[in-house]
Amino acid sequence: MISVLWSGFSCVSALITLICALLIISKVSLLLTVLLVAVSLPSAILNQTYTKKLYQWNLTHVKEERQMNYLSFIMTDKKYAQELRLFNIGDFLKEKFKAIWGPYFAKKKKLTKKRAFLVTLLSVLPQLCILGILAVLSLRIMGGNNTIGDYSLYSGLLAQFLSSLMAALTSIINIYDQKLRIHSFEEFEAIPNAVANTGTEKLNEITSIEFNDVSFRYPGTEKEVLQHISFSVNAHEKVCLVGLNGAGKSTLIKLLLRFYDAESGNIRINGVDIKNYEIVSLRKAFSCLFQQSPNYAFTLRENITISDIFKNADENDVLEALYNSSASDILGQMADGLDSYLSRAYEENGTELSGGQHQKIALARTFFRNSSVLISGTPAAKRRFSRRTVCRTRLLPTKSSS
Numbered sequence: 275m276i277s278v279l280w281s282g283f284s285c286v287s288a289l290i291t292l293i294c295a296l297l298i299i300s301k302v303s304l305l306l307t308v309l310l311v312a313v314s315l316p317s318a319i320l321n322q323t324y325t326k327k328l329y330q331w332n333l334t335h336v337k338e339e340r341q342m343n344y345l346s347f348i349m350t351d352k353k354y355a356q357e358l359r360l361f362n363i364g365d366f367l368k369e370k371f372k373a374i375w376g377p378y379f380a381k382k383k384k385l386t387k388k389r390a391f392l393v394t395l396l397s398v399l400p401q402l403c404i405l406g407i408l409a410v411l412s413l414r415i416m417g418g419n420n421t422i423g424d425y426s427l428y429s430g431l432l433a434q435f436l437s438s439l440m441a442a443l444t445s446i447i448n449i450y451d452q453k454l455r456i457h458s459f460e461e462f463e464a465i466p467n468a469v470a471n472t473g474t475e476k477l478n479e480i481t482s483i484e485f486n487d488v489s490f491r492y493p494g495t496e497k498e499v500l501q502h503i504s505f506s507v508n509a510h511e512k513v514c515l516v517g518l519n520g521a522g523k524s525t526l527i528k529l530l531l532r533f534y535d536a537e538s539g540n541i542r543i544n545g546v547d548i549k550n551y552e553i554v555s556l557r558k559a560f561s562c563l564f565q566q567s568p569n570y571a572f573t574l575r576e577n578i579t580i581s582d583i584f585k586n587a588d589e590n591d592v593l594e595a596l597y598n599s600s601a602s603d604i605l606g607q608m609a610d611g612l613d614s615y616l617s618r619a620y621e622e623n624g625t626e627l628s629g630g631q632h633q634k635i636a637l638a639r640t641f642f643r644n645s646s647v648l649i650s651g652t653p654a655a656k657r658r659f660s661r662r663t664v665c666r667t668r669l670l671p672t673k674s675s676s
C-alpha cells in the first residue's frame with residue numbers, strides 16, 4: 275500500500291514535468307509532439323501487459339519457489355547442520371536446487387527476454403520522433419527563425435521529457451504490479467476461516483470433556499484419521515491416551531483445541547459443544563506440551579512467561595514453574611539468571627541448551643500457564659504432571675534422556 279502511495283506521488287510529479295516539457299516542445303512542431311506522445315503509449319501498454327504476464331507466471335510457479343526456499347533454508351539453518359555434515363549431502367542438496375532452478379530460470383528468462391526485446395523496439399519510436407523534432411529545429415535555426423540557444427533549450431527539454439516518461443512508466447508499472455498483489459491478498463483474506471469463531475460463551479474451569487462419535491480427516495486428504503471416537507474425562511482424572519504411531523492421539527488434541535473442527539460428531543466441555551465457546555477462552559483453559567515444542571531465542575524468563583503473557587506474575591511464579599519441571603539447576607548455570615538469552619543467534623553471551631534442557635524449559639512454560647487442564651505430548655513429561663491432567667503416551671515409549 276505504501277509502495278502504491280509513493281509510486282502515485284512519483285507518477286504525478288513525473289507527469290507534471292512531462293506535460294510542461296511537451297507544452298514548450300509543441301512550439302517547435304505540434305504534429306511531431308502529438309506523434310511523440312502517440313508512439314510513447316504502446317511501450318506503456320506493453321509494459322503493463324508483461325507485468326501481468328510475469329505476475330501470473332510467478333503465481334503458477336509458486337511450488338518451485340517454495341521448493342527452492344525450502345532447500346535454501348535447510349542448507350543454511352542450524353537445525354540441519356549436523357546431519358548435513360554427517361551425511362555429506364551438501365552437493366546432493368545443491369544439485370536438487372539446481373534441478374529446480376535450471377528449468378525455472380530458463381522459462382523466466384524467455385519471458386523476460388521477450389519483454390526486454392519488445393520494450394527496446396518500441397522505445398526506438400519516441401527516439402525517432404525526437405530526432406525529427408531536432409531536425410525541424412535545426413532547419414528553423416538555419417532559416418533564422420530560432421537561435422542556437424533555443425537548440426540547447428529544446429534538446430534539454432526533450433531529454434527531460436524522456437526521463438519523465440521513463441519515471442512515469444516505472445511508477446505506473448509499480449502501481450499496477452502492487453495492485454495485482456493487493457488483489458491476491460484480498461482474495462486470500464476473503465477465504466472463510468475453516469474454524470469459525472462464532473462462539474460467545476466464556477470457558478473458565480473445566481469439569482468434563484466428552485468426545486461423542488467424533489470422526490475426522492485432514493482437509494484435502496482421503497484417509498479418515500479418527501473414526502467414531504467416544505470417551506469422556508472428568509475433573510481430577512489423569513488419563514493416558516495410548517496408541518500406535520499415527521493412531522491419531524495428537525489429532526484428538528488438535529480437535530479439542532479447535533485447530534480443526536470434527537467432520538462429524540461433537541466435542542463437549544462441561545456439557546457444552548466447544549463451538550459455542552469463544553476460541554481464545556477455550557484455548558486459555560488448556561496448557562499443552564506439544565511433541566515438538568519449540569524454544570524461543572529470547573531470555574529464560576520470556577521462554578517461560580510467553581505461555582501466559584497477560585498473567586500478572588512475579589518472579590516466584592517463574593521460579594516455581596522451573597522447580598516443577600526440575601529445571602532449577604538450569605537457572606543456576608545462567609550468568610544473567612532469568613535474563614540470560616537461551617540462544618546465541620543474536621546474543622554472543624547467550625546460552626545454547628541441550629535437547630533435554632530445552633524440553634524441561636518447554637515443560638516449565640506449560641506449568642507457568644494458568645489453565646484448567648494440562649496436556650502432555652511427550653511420555654517423559656507425564657511423570658511430572660501433578661495437577662488434573664490429560665496426557666498421552668506411545669504404546670512403546672521411546673528411550674529419552676530426560
Ligand SMILES: Nc1ncnc2c1ncn2[C@@H]1O[C@H](COP(=O)(O)OP(=O)(O)OP(=O)(O)O)[C@@H](O)[C@H]1O
Nearest residue numbers: 492495499517518519520521522523524525526668
Ligand atoms: N496436517 C496433517 N495433514 C494430513 N495428515 C496428517 C496431518 N497431521 C497428521 N496427519 C496424519 O494423521 C494421522 C494421525 O496423526 P497423529 O499425529 O494424530 O498421530 P499420533 O497418534 O499422535 O502419532 P505419534 O504417536 O506417532 O505421535 C497420521 O496418519 C498422520 O499422517
